[in-house]
Amino acid sequence: MPEGYAVELYFDPALENQVLKIWNVFARRQISTQLIENEERPHITVFTAPVLESTKLYSVIKNFAAKQQPLSITFSAVGSFPSEDNVLFLAPTPTIPLLTCHEQLCDVLRREGLDVSESYQPDAWFPHCSVALNVVKTRMADAFSMLRDFKLPLMGHVYDIGLVEFPPVREHFSFPLGGESK
Template sequence: MSQGFAIELYFDPALENQVLKAWNVLARRQISTQLIEIESRPHITLFSTPFLEPTKVESIVKNFASKQEPLALSLSSIGSLPSDNNILFLGPAPSISLLQFQSQLCEAMRKEGIEIGEEYRLGSWIPHCAVAQEVPKARMAEAFCVLRDLKLPVSGYAIDIGLVEFSPVRELFSFVLGNTVEA
């Protein structure tokens, strides 16, 4: 049974591989394998909700993606979200272009009657790329140390956007930015 839906921003292969390295190091150390187990893909979540009509969202996302260009990203910080899931992430360097991208997507969805939750509204959204979930509290410091050994920043581009259902993660569709053809 679906736990929800998310619109995710995906990276070029080189940046994706840098994030996968972090996932694999944490898995080898037996700190966290959750993202690998749910078959996720490195991404930044732009929007998430428990209920959604995928066919309604598909045209919104396709139209939105066709008007966007690949987005330069630099994952330059390590952080943790204040939640029960003990999530560790790589944070993108703040940029007006990333904030505008997410804000414009949410505005396009709002115009179509899709409610935007508080955590994805302008001023509340925290862009991040999860590298570990459900990290045992006793191993958080170790996980931070492992991530600090990564050579940050890692830079690249966000090149496509997709809708997934979770968990496990199942991609329903994706579109290349600046292109009207499906990825």
């Protein structure tokens, strides 16, 4: 039984490869391997729920994606959340199109009767792309130092939106923004 579900934004191949490069460097240097082991795709999570009916969301997400355009995105900062999980992430510049896309998705999900949790409300959401999970506390400084070597900003586009369940991570579906095929 899955722990939960997430709606995620996915990147163009070039940006995805830049993030995967970071994941692989962290794995080689034994900082964190969890994202690779989970077989995740680099992403920004826009909504999570402990339970939902994925077949119901299929047409909702497909219709939403068709009405959106690909989004330019620039990862301009690195950070970590103040939690025991020791997550490192890339933070995008919070542009109006990115924030509007998220707000519109929350509105669509609410109309479908889904509860948008407090941390994913438009006025509380913190967009980020995880690059390392469960980093040993004594390796956090090394990990931050390695991230600096990747010469931010990383620029690209958000091209797809999809639904996954976790753990293990399993993609149910994804759709291109704008409804065009990749």
